[in-house]
Amino acid sequence: MINKKWDIILKEEMQKPYFRELGIFVKNEYKHKQIFPPYENIFDALRFTDYDEVKVVILGQDPYHGLGEAHGLSFSVHNNVSKPPSLINILKELRNDLNIIRNESDLTDWAKQGVLLLNSIMTVEKDKPLSHKNKGWEQFTDTIIKKLNERDEPIIFVLWGSYARSKKEFITNPNHIILESVHPSPLSASRGFFGSKPFSKINNNLQSRGKSPIKW
DSSP: OOOHHHHHHHHHHHTSHHHHHHHHHHHHHHHHSOEESOGGGTTHHHHHSOGGGOSEEEEESSOOOSTTTOOSSTTOOOTTSOOOHHHHHHHHHHHHHHOOOOOOOOOHHHHTTTEEEEESSOOEETTBTTTTTTSSHHHHHHHHHHHHHTOSSOOEEEEEHHHHHGGGGGOOOTTSEEEEESOSSTTTGGGTTTTOOHHHHHHHHHHHTTOOOOOO
16 A cells, blocks of 8 residues: 555554544545545655655644645645745745755655655645544554654654644654754744754754765
């Protein structure tokens, strides 16, 4: 369903009753409503970034709910649609931090370099944010975080906003690094997201451990 290593690690989880019920719910939603991302893209975050390849986790809450935006990676949209405000601010901070001007809004290239762009809730109904909250996705993605926490190889967890920061309780392994700030949304970005320099901090940490930096 996803790829070899994640399939092995999550096999037991995907056999639990709640996940089977979630699968029935999701399939029914796609059958009768407009749901994002496209069904075939739901697990793209795991498909593009295998378990052993994860260097960084950037945690989102749920997919963008506008037409043609979400494609399975947190904060990422297709290049042919308008950038959502949070992504605009992320790219603004990237420019301020590393003087990188990025025009592409599709972040798949980040995912392919080891940046797990994971939404805690992996599906959403059109124009109804958090419509798939408390259906089982959170239990599944909390397990993903817990499984990553078990890794000896350090991972940099990027937690933007109070929701993402609530997941800190699952990151107990002292090998890992946590970067946190307020959310990049227009409501909060000026209160600590701008100037937080997450991209240079990530690359400095990777390079200090002899790892390749992310080409943002």
